[in-house]
Amino acid sequence: xxKKLINHPENVVxxxxxxxxxxxxQRLKRVPGTNxxxxxxxxxxxxxxxxxxxxxxxxxxxxxxxGAGMLDGAVLGEVFTSPxxxxxxxxxxxxxxxxxxxxxxxxxxxxxxxxxxxxELAEAEGIEVKKIVVNDDVAVEDSTYTTGRRGIAGTVxxxxxxxxxxxxGASLEEVHRVAEKVVKQVRSMGMAMTPCTVPAAGxxxxxxxxxEMEIGIGIxxxxxxxxxxxxxxxxxxxxxxxxxxxxxxxxPGDKAAVMINGLGATxxxxxxxxxxxxxxxxxxxxxxxxxxxxxxxxxxxxxxxCSVTLLKLDDELTExxxxxxxxxxxxx
Amino acid sequence: xxKKLINHPENVVxxxxxxxxxxxxQRLKRVPGTNxxxxxxxxxxxxxxxxxxxxxxxxxxxxxxxGAGMLDGAVLGEVFTSPxxxxxxxxxxxxxxxxxxxxxxxxxxxxxxxxxxxxELAEAEGIEVKKIVVNDDVAVEDSTYTTGRRGIAGTVxxxxxxxxxxxxGASLEEVHRVAEKVVKQVRSMGMAMTPCTVPAAGxxxxxxxxxEMEIGIGIxxxxxxxxxxxxxxxxxxxxxxxxxxxxxxxxPGDKAAVMINGLGATxxxxxxxxxxxxxxxxxxxxxxxxxxxxxxxxxxxxxxxCSVTLLKLDDELTExxxxxxxxxxxxx
Numbered sequence: 126x127x128k129k130l131i132n133h134p135e136n137v138v139x140x141x142x143x144x145x146x147x148x149x150x151q152r153l154k155r156v157p158g159t160n161x162x163x164x165x166x167x168x169x170x171x172x173x174x175x176x177x178x179x180x181x182x183x184x185x186x187x188x189x190x191x192g193a194g195m196l197d198g199a200v201l202g203e204v205f206t207s208p209x210x211x212x213x214x215x216x217x218x219x220x221x222x223x224x225x226x227x228x229x230x231x232x233x234x235x236x237x238x239x240x241x242x243x244x245e246l247a248e249a250e251g252i253e254v255k256k257i258v259v260n261d262d263v264a265v266e267d268s269t270y271t272t273g274r275r276g277i278a279g280t281v282x283x284x285x286x287x288x289x290x291x292x293x294g295a296s297l298e299e300v301h302r303v304a305e306k307v308v309k310q311v312r313s314m315g316m317a318m319t320p321c322t323v324p325a326a327g328x329x330x331x332x333x334x335x336x337e338m339e340i341g342i343g344i345x346x347x348x349x350x351x352x353x354x355x356x357x358x359x360x361x362x363x364x365x366x367x368x369x370x371x372x373x374x375x376x377p378g379d380k381a382a383v384m385i386n387g388l389g390a391t392x393x394x395x396x397x398x399x400x401x402x403x404x405x406x407x408x409x410x411x412x413x414x415x416x417x418x419x420x421x422x423x424x425x426x427x428x429x430x431c432s433v434t435l436l437k438l439d440d441e442l443t444e445x446x447x448x449x450x451x452x453x454x455x456x457x
Numbered sequence: 458x459x460k461k462l463i464n465h466p467e468n469v470v471x472x473x474x475x476x477x478x479x480x481x482x483q484r485l486k487r488v489p490g491t492n493x494x495x496x497x498x499x500x501x502x503x504x505x506x507x508x509x510x511x512x513x514x515x516x517x518x519x520x521x522x523x524g525a526g527m528l529d530g531a532v533l534g535e536v537f538t539s540p541x542x543x544x545x546x547x548x549x550x551x552x553x554x555x556x557x558x559x560x561x562x563x564x565x566x567x568x569x570x571x572x573x574x575x576x577e578l579a580e581a582e583g584i585e586v587k588k589i590v591v592n593d594d595v596a597v598e599d600s601t602y603t604t605g606r607r608g609i610a611g612t613v614x615x616x617x618x619x620x621x622x623x624x625x626g627a628s629l630e631e632v633h634r635v636a637e638k639v640v641k642q643v644r645s646m647g648m649a650m651t652p653c654t655v656p657a658a659g660x661x662x663x664x665x666x667x668x669e670m671e672i673g674i675g676i677x678x679x680x681x682x683x684x685x686x687x688x689x690x691x692x693x694x695x696x697x698x699x700x701x702x703x704x705x706x707x708x709p710g711d712k713a714a715v716m717i718n719g720l721g722a723t724x725x726x727x728x729x730x731x732x733x734x735x736x737x738x739x740x741x742x743x744x745x746x747x748x749x750x751x752x753x754x755x756x757x758x759x760x761x762x763c764s765v766t767l768l769k770l771d772d773e774l775t776e777x778x779x780x781x782x783x784x785x786x787x788x789x
Contacts, residue, residue: 131727140729140733143733144731397472401472
């Protein structure tokens with residue numbers, strides 16, 4: 126049985142968008158007739174514009190990060206469904222002020238295809254566009270909807286850091302360069318204890334036993350690396366961090382930012398318990414944690430579970446991570 | 458079956474506190490040997506200090522609101538269990554700078570008793586203390602743990618507004634006066650679709666049918682006004698707002714702030730769908746909504762459901778609501 130606060134399963138994204146615009150008129154405006162939400166002051170003159178987007182169901186990603194110092198616009202697809210190229214093109218039109226547009230794309234086949242097509246259409250109109258593909262999930266190569274690694278919570282660090290540089294007036298080339306640097310230095314891995322239900326489907330995205338968890342799961346419930354008996358928070362944290370560290374290979378003394386991300390139904394209490402162990406492991410490895418983010422940043426509807434993200438920081442990234450941001454879900 | 462990211466059920470609050478302090482060392486410090494979290498710079502000279510607290514399981518309440526412009530300290534009880542008077546007294550000691558301490562108490566019998574006892578102990582030591590009891594829940598008079606109305610999400614507005622006035626250097630009497638004004642002008646009502654599980658209990662706090670919801674439920678799963686078949690988001694929003702408006706009786710043209718609060722497992726998408734209807738109803742009634750807050754402010758572990766809070770604003774409250782705040786869960 127699907128228990129949700131909705132009206133009609135087919136209208137959830139439309140009604141969510143209306144609710145967002147009602148709630149945040151000082152921050153967001155909707156491009157009329159589209160599922161595109163942009164900064165109230167878009168297009169911002171003299172600034173490279175950043176757009177992200179993808180399927181809905183990952184709130185606050187991405188509309189929650191639209192605002193000064195982060196994204197200029199978010200293009201919202203149906204739940205777990207890529208937005209169409211024409212919608213993305215509408216977004217590009219709405220934010221472009223002539224200094225170029227960066228598309229931040231999570232690595233899913235549908236997203237890549239549609240954002241690329243929109244980029245080509247925009248370029249044909251003479252708009253300068255660059256793309257950055259985020260693939261921070263170390264769990265698996267290739268998955269249900271993806272060739273290569275998936276883009277998950279680490280994407281939010283790309284929004285923050287590239288957005289901060291754009292806000293300073295940097296060129297599209299520079300903003301793209303720093304976004305690439307973030308992608309190279311960010312890794313994540315997640316786990317889930319329960320599935321979620323796409324409203325229009327009406328039934329859970331996967332089945333999982335009463336005592337089971339899945340490690341390495343994707344944010345749409347795509348299979349992970351391992352299904353096993355639900356372990357302790359410490360064991361889960363250790364496993365997630367081990368995979369991330371194995372891949373990122375930070376050196377002792379390196380600086381980093383940490384994100385403990387809830388997938389939707391996991392209480393903050395549990396995320397902080399996970400973080401306790403994560404921070405102990407990083408201290409043992411002599412990784413210097415500069416900033417920590419615990420909460421819901423990239424969700425999967427009402428899935429219970431979490432992901433751990435590590436971003437290796439240098440001076441440039443540290444400064445940009447600390448720069449001002451004024452969005453619904455990230456204020457600095 | 459209880460599916461949680463924990464280690465030992467008895468240690469959840471201790472490990473959460475450690476995780477919080479690890480994550481936010483720039484904002485929070487723990488009073489050694491206690492379950493009290495205070496501002497990094499506590500005690501703040503020349504400032505009235507604000508303390509809140511109560512049982513854990515409502516995160517980000519209340520430690521998430523500790524910081525400049527809101528609370529000076531939070532006293533954390535075990536899950537859904539009042540903190541003891543000696544812990545509250547430790548909190549008072551840690552934040553008191555000689556200008557007096559305001560205790561913000563949600564109306565539950567255990568909380569009232571223990572905060573009052575702590576206040577008496579502090580006064581016996583010569584510390585000036587005032588108390589404010591929040592009872593914003595219009596659902597029921599008297600309930601499982603309460604005489605009179607319960608204190609729920611509206612409490613966060615008391616933290617924000619009284620905290621802002623204290624930060625400006627106002628006297629204890631003034632800060633208490635404005636807190637009282639907020640309590641008089643704030644009303645809430647909630648509903649739930651699923652129960653939650655206190656870790657040490659290991660089983661759900663109540664039973665509810667697969668197609669049922671409970672309107673007017675408390676943040677510990679205390680009974681509400683009505684159990685019925687799960688209705689549409691619009692019907693639920695209408696019912697919650699109707700109860701709140703009946704009690705608060707705002708006049709057409711009145712200004713207000715709105716909070717759509719998730720109880721733990723409800724996706725932001727659904728909260729925005731609820732908000733869409735709430736904002737339509739308020740527009741019809743000609744209530745001028747000055748600010749809207751949609752997210753998790755006062756949770757009940759992993760309960761699925763929401764509450765709607767309305768705060769009637771005058772110029773003083775509007776100014777204080779908009780004043781700067783720098784806490785983990787509320788930044789302005």
